[in-house]
Amino acid sequence: MDSLxxxxxxxxxDLEEKKDIKGLIQALENEDFLIRKDAARSLVKVGDxxxxxxxxxxxxxxxxxxxYTVLIAVRESAADALGRIGDKRxxxxxxxxxxxxSDEEVRWIAASSLGKIGDYSAVEPLIESLSDPSxxxxxxxxxxxxxIGDKRxxxxxxxxxxxxxxxxxxxxxxALGKLGDERAINPLVNTLNDEDSDVRWKSLIALGKIxxxxxxxxxxxxxxxxxxxxxxxxxxLGKIGDERxxKPLIRALNxxxxxxxxxxxxxxxEALGRIGDERxxxxxxxxxDDQYIYVRLKxxxxxxxxxxxxKGSWTVHFDNNEFTFDYPNSWEIIExxxxxxxxxGGIDNNSMLFSINRLDDVEDIDPEEFAGILKNVFxxxxxxxxSEIGFxxxxxDAYMIIGENPHDVSVTKIMIVVFKRKxxxxxxxxxxxxxxxxxxxxxIDMIVKSFxxxxx
Numbered sequence: 001m002d003s004l005x006x007x008x009x010x011x012x013x014d015l016e017e018k019k020d021i022k023g024l025i026q027a028l029e030n031e032d033f034l035i036r037k038d039a040a041r042s043l044v045k046v047g048d049x050x051x052x053x054x055x056x057x058x059x060x061x062x063x064x065x066x067x068y069t070v071l072i073a074v075r076e077s078a079a080d081a082l083g084r085i086g087d088k089r090x091x092x093x094x095x096x097x098x099x100x101x102s103d104e105e106v107r108w109i110a111a112s113s114l115g116k117i118g119d120y121s122a123v124e125p126l127i128e129s130l131s132d133p134s135x136x137x138x139x140x141x142x143x144x145x146x147x148i149g150d151k152r153x154x155x156x157x158x159x160x161x162x163x164x165x166x167x168x169x170x171x172x173x174x175a176l177g178k179l180g181d182e183r184a185i186n187p188l189v190n191t192l193n194d195e196d197s198d199v200r201w202k203s204l205i206a207l208g209k210i211x212x213x214x215x216x217x218x219x220x221x222x223x224x225x226x227x228x229x230x231x232x233x234x235x236x237l238g239k240i241g242d243e244r245x246x247k248p249l250i251r252a253l254n255x256x257x258x259x260x261x262x263x264x265x266x267x268x269x270e271a272l273g274r275i276g277d278e279r280x281x282x283x284x285x286x287x288x289d290d291q292y293i294y295v296r297l298k299x300x301x302x303x304x305x306x307x308x309x310x311k312g313s314w315t316v317h318f319d320n321n322e323f324t325f326d327y328p329n330s331w332e333i334i335e336x337x338x339x340x341x342x343x344x345g346g347i348d349n350n351s352m353l354f355s356i357n358r359l360d361d362v363e364d365i366d367p368e369e370f371a372g373i374l375k376n377v378f379x380x381x382x383x384x385x386x387s388e389i390g391f392x393x394x395x396x397d398a399y400m401i402i403g404e405n406p407h408d409v410s411v412t413k414i415m416i417v418v419f420k421r422k423x424x425x426x427x428x429x430x431x432x433x434x435x436x437x438x439x440x441x442x443x444i445d446m447i448v449k450s451f452x453x454x455x456x
Contacts, residue, residue, distance in 0.1 A: 010035065016042040025054045033070040040077035047081045055082050056093045059110075061101045075106045083113025091117055095125045104134035111137055115144025123150045130156050135165035142168060146175025154179060158187050166196040173199060177206025182213045189217045192229070201232055208236035215242045222248060231267040238271025246277045253283050262292040269295065273302025278312040285314055303329070315446070323356070323426060326450040328443050352432040352440055354447075363423035367399035370418050370425055378403045383414070394452050396421050404434070413437050415444070421453040 012035065015023040024046070027039035040058055043051050059078040065071040079097060082090035090113070097110040111129055114122040122144070129141035142160050145153035153175070160172035173191055176184040184206070191203040204221065207214035215237065222233040230252075237245040253268045269287055272280035280302070287299035306312050307329050314329050320342075327333060331354070332345040343356035362370070368390055375385055383405040390399045397420045405412045415430040415437065428451060430437070430444060437444070 010039075012038040012042055015039075016046055019046045021046065021048060021050055025051055028054050028058050028074075033068055033074070037070050037073045037077070040074045040081065044077050044081040044084060047085055049085060049087050052082065052085060052087045052089050055085075056090060059090075059093055059097060061097065061106070063102075066102055072103045072106060075101065075103070076109050079106060079109040079113050083109070083116040086117050088117060088119055091119045091122055095122060098125050098129050098137075104132075104136055107132065108134065108136040108140040111140035111144050115140070115147035118148050120148065120150055123148060123152050127153060127156045130160055130168075135163075135167055138163060138165070139167040139171045142171040142175050146171070146178035149178060151179065151181070154181055154183065158184065161187055161191050166194070166199050169194060169196070169199045170202045173202040173206045177202075177209035180210055182210060185210060185214055185217060188214075189221075192221050197228060200229065204229075204232050204236050208239050211240055212242050215240060215244050219245060219248055222252070227261045227264050231261070231264045234264065234267040234271045238267075238274035241275050243275060243277055245271065246275055246279055249275075250280060250283050253287065262290075262294050265290070265292075265295050266298040269298040269302045273298075273305040276306050276309045276311050278306075281306065281312040281314050321454065323451065323453050325356075325447050325452070327447050331443065346432075347436075347440065352430065352436050354431075355429045357427050357429060359425040359427075361423055362420075362425045365420075365425065367397050367418040367420045367425065370420075370427070371399040371401050371416070374401055374416055374418075374427075375403075378405075378414075381405060386413075393419065393449075396453060417448050417451075419451060419453055424453060426451075426453060 009032070010023060010027045010030070012024070012027060015027065024039045024042050027035050028043070030036055030039070036058070040055070043055060047055065055078045058074055059082065061075060075097070079094060082094060094110045094114050098107055098114075101107050101110070107129070111126060114126060126141045126145050129137050132138050132141070138160065142157060145157060157172045157175050157179070161169055161176075163169050163172065169191065173188060176188060188203045188207050192200050194200050194203070204218070207218055218233050218237050218240075222230055222237065224230055224233070234249060237249065249268050249272055253265065253272070265287070269284060272284060284299045284303050288296055290296050290299065312329070315326050316329050316333075317326050318324060318333060320335065331347060333343060334345050336342060336344055339358070341355050341357050344354070346352045346354040359370075371388065375388070378385060378401075383403045386402045386404060388399070388401045390397075392398065399418045401416045403414050405414060411434060412431055413434040416427055418425060418427040428448065432440075
């Protein structure tokens with residue numbers, strides 16, 4: 001049995017750590033108001049349904065409690081814990097708190113908790129709370145009405161868009177976005193002229209949540225002289241993903257007047273990547289040469305996103321200061337730390353494998369001699385040589401071998417192109433089924449013809 005000292009002066013931290021709900025509930029009845037406060041705060045973190053009735057009791061307001069400010073903290077924590085637990089038994093007591101508690105912080109936490117529980121019976125009391133003298137209560141009531149999502153809140157929330165306090169206007173906009181009613185579009189557009197930037201931003205987000213019907217007003221907002229508004233409008237348009245935004249976004253990206261700001265350009269590029277329209281590819285490639293690294297990185301990310309969607313086709317230029325080549329964006333090119341195999345990659349799903357390999361200090365070996373070594377490897381593997389040819393390419397000696405490596409049920413075609421410059425040899429290696437070489441013929445031709453060893 002607990003000692004009297006342990007019973008009446010419990011260690012709240014220890015009870016919380018042990019998740020001793022029963023002990024915390026008992027502490028909630030302690031004669032020491034400070035212990036009640038700490039117990040209530042702990043129940044916010046670890047409370048469960050067994051704590052609902054004691055928390056409801058702790059939430060109950062009586063006028064004599066106004067003389068003991070510590071009990072405000074008890075009621076605040078009780079309201080918070082009831083919202084987190086989410087039991088509907090707490091709805092009526094929380095509504096009563098909205099109407100009766102003298103402390104505005106307790107009322108606004110009660111409003112927030114009603115939103116978390118999400119019971120429709122709280123809608124009318126929360127609507128009434130939009131007239132509460134405390135902006136904190138009005139703010140949380142707005143947000144709670146959005147969380148519950150009942151259409152009865154629509155007109156009161158439209159009215160709240162004109163509240164004298166910007167916090168309330170902001171959360172009224174957020175709530176209208178959650179309701180998703182198209183009738184909110186014009187009021188939200190008007191709110192884009194609000195004196196507070198956060199209200200304007202939340203109104204843009206709300207329009208974005210309403211979706212495609214908001215595209216036209218968002219495009220109008222995108223024409224604003226306020227660069228913050230332009231950037232945020234572009235971001236929301238990208239999240240909606242409507243292709244009607246593509247042309248205006250590209251036009252703005254190509255222009256250097258209002259969109260000179262790198263933040264705005266970055267947001268435009270992000271939006272184009274999200275939408276994924278092929279018309280954006282060329283402007284995004286152009287943005288790879290932007291003066292700002294932030295913009296260049298955004299352009300790279302956007303092109304990668306479009307590529308991941310299987311849309312668009314463009315040429316990528318690779319240059320590592322040692323060699324260069326061009327390749328289609330559909331190919332995956334990976335640099336390695338291997339001194340001999342410096343590039344690996346190919347086409348998705350390994351339908352075509354590709355690598356670039358390097359040999360140093362080979363001044364006395366020409367490409368044809370090196371190709372002879374490779375031919376011997378082919379023959380040792382019982383492969384056959386289909387064709388071979390020597391040629392000149394951009395002041396480099398080169399040699400090409402094509403062979404086939406038969407398997408039990410299939411044939412792998414291998415193409416090796418050797419390039420020599422001074423004491424360096426690079427050889428490009430392609431391997432796939434014979435049919436794939438025909439299908440990717442133009443891709444392979446682009447890589448081989450553009451490959452160049454830089455001056456050494």
